[in-house]
Amino acid sequence: MIHDAKLSAELAKTKPALDNVSRRGILGGAGALVLALSLRPARADETQTEEQKQQKFGADGMPHGWRDDPKVFVAIAPDGTVTVTNHRSDMGQGIRTSVAFTVADELEADWSKVKVVQAWGDETRFGNQDTDGSRSTRHFFQHFRHAGAAARLMLIQAAAKQWGVPVSEVTAVNHTLTHAKSGRTLGYGAVAQAAAELPVPTDVKLKDPKDFRYIGTGKVGLIDNFDITTGKAIYGLDTKLDGMLYAVVARPAVYGGKVKSFDDSEAKKVPGVVKIFKIDGGEIPSEFMPLGGVAVVAKNTWSAMKARDALKITWDDGPNANYDTDVFRKELEAAARKPGKVVRTQGDVDGALAKAKTKVQAEYFVPHLAQAPMEPPAAVARVKDGFCEAWACVQGPQAANDRLMKALKLPDDKVKVNVTLLGGGFGRKSKPDYVVEAALCSQAVGGAPVKLAWTREDDLHHGFYHTISVEHLEAGLDEKGMPVAWLHRSVAPTIGSIFAPDPKHELPFELGMGLVNTPLNIPNMRLENPEAAAHVRVGWFRSVSNIPHAFAIQSFVSELAHAAGREPKEYLLELIGPDRKISPTEIGDVWNYGEDPKRYPIETGRLRGVIEAAAKGAGWGREMPKGSGLGVAGHYSFVTYTAVAAEVEVDDKGQVKVKAIDIAVDCGPQVNPERIRSQMEGAVVMGMGLALTSEITFKQGRAVQNNFDGYEVLRIDAAPKVVRVHLVPSGSWDGPLGGVGEPGVPPVAPAIANAIFAATGRRVRQLPIRDQLSA
């Protein structure tokens, strides 16, 4: 039995006790008896074979891997309340719910008695916490099942011991332990104390999936829904501590810019200003560290912002002072028209192109994008007595922890990062520069807690932007109109440029997002990656490089179908070819989303399946009125298959209205169908935004767009009235899990572009579409 006080003391040995990390508190009330929280190391490495140790995939290969220890993740109070600790950041995808009900299902817990609390950043304790790459359920579902099942067995063992009966005669069903022969029953809370003293069993039997009561049902609502919808949930901006100050930072407008000098005499006159100081920065590559600038700490955010406005800063704009995206686009186009580094080849493309009956060529452009989460970056930090504690909306708390250690020169046990809910993330909140800024501000004012807020303008001006890209494609068609040669040059600044000085090529993980692993059945194919330099901080944006690759490839296939005089969906399916499994090792994909190439080949039948499902949902083949059209696109990303069929209407003025979207997804076993639907719907909206309106441009090194008036995400009047999500059943819980958070985005834009072509005969080759058709 571990009481709160003892638990707190135990935790204090490694990290100070939690406070304010969750509205509910980590243990759900004083006096709770808990099953929880030994500091036992994970069994992950103990159970692996030598071969498995040599090559690690999925969660096994992530830093700090995974944990499934119920003493880390499960607590049971005397009243039977089950508290599940979720170590993944929740940015609206609902992972807190999925983790909790996965544990609860295997635990045979009554869902009404289950709570969830958020883990702080501590990967040694909880396993990997980088919430990116559409990996949370994919990597941790089985491990949370094990944690729940192990806890259930411990409760059974404890009850059996108390009754003096064999373990095999005790059952655990819906929060009740029963010995049928004697008719005795116990609640979970009654034996939690005894169970906590038992060793964690190693031989755990998971439930038969047919007995799942929550997993896969699609009937479990968000566990945080009430708090979120009533404003009680705590996001990064909501954290409030006694004596807290507020800060904003004036950052260099150009990546690599530095403060030459500043005059804060007027700023200091603003009532409420406490401290103004320079933050070092301006290094290229920036990594995840702050850009530098001048920080203003004040008694309230308004004062801080007014004082920032009053600062007179002289900047050295640095090497990117002339960055202009219009000019840069031409550089990318020029690069795309010349041979580049070959990243995949098969057959004789040049020979086949020379002999082809018909040749088709096209270029596609996708601009910079900003993740623009509804909640901009925000963090609270307190650096006092040699200890830093932060509260922040971060996708990677360990990453924040590590950067705080570096910035403050503190050891790991003197830094702690608490994770709030995230009001959207989309990749931006994987980079914790704002947490470091908050800590530097607290340090500068002598240890008072400081809330560091980014305005919308800050977010759009100083982001980690989606790259800018040109895709050049050429194909040669035979007499039947099918491609015998395919050349694709993808040119874009790489995310690697924030880590290393001036890399010119995209990295394997970027190339593996829909380029190198193009699953088309074409005998002669060459994929190239010409050079491109980065002039801004390039970062991950939901689905990352899949966006330009899918837009180009799926649009180009439609163009080829037209050139061949073929129906586009049938043409696409024929080009994907017969059902087969393509091993990533056979095509030189050295990324494969980090997954085992044997367990995760590309299955073309599944890609065909989602295309058929989306098209069927849209009523593909029906007669469309004048000015309306259907378009389809399919894509494989994050080891999941998605397809979109879009119905658009283009009026006489060239204004595009997306009337309906059908999106089909095959992500393998569906752990939380309700959330899969939600993710697909969200991806449709985000994908439509980047297709229709969103774009970040640069002039003189500076982002031009300031707020949502210039950087338009999809608005409610532009959203389709109908979004139908089609979940393609897996058929087996033994199948490999796919990602869900990101794969819905890539096929949206090309499906819309293809629909516009069907409606008007006009081809869209650059995003966003905006008013292109009105010209």
Next chain:
Amino acid sequence: MMRSVLTACLILTAAPALASPCGDRIDSLSKRVQSEVSQSISANTSGQGNAAKRGGEGLTGTEGQRANESPEAPPEKSAQAGQGADAAQQAKVALEEARTADSKGDAQGCDAAVARAEQQLKKAP
């Protein structure tokens, strides 16, 4: 002509071996390249952030901001991993170029491409 007939027979019997000396070299190298690709997937597992860090350093041959090295990027998954992934991918490209050259009867081109593949494999950690 003889080569074409032989190639057709090989395809019909789904035999992986090629009939030329260079084809034999391709065949013997093919499994190793695939193994290196698989190894690269494994080495690059650990999330997009670490893959980007290692990849960037691997491409530029720099240590990047080594001061930022942290438990997030375990020592065994350093810039070498990024370099290894690029090398494995380039080895695969070279091997396919060799295969194409061999199918055209271009023994010299095939040998050169195989040599490039072997060179790339030497770069792998």
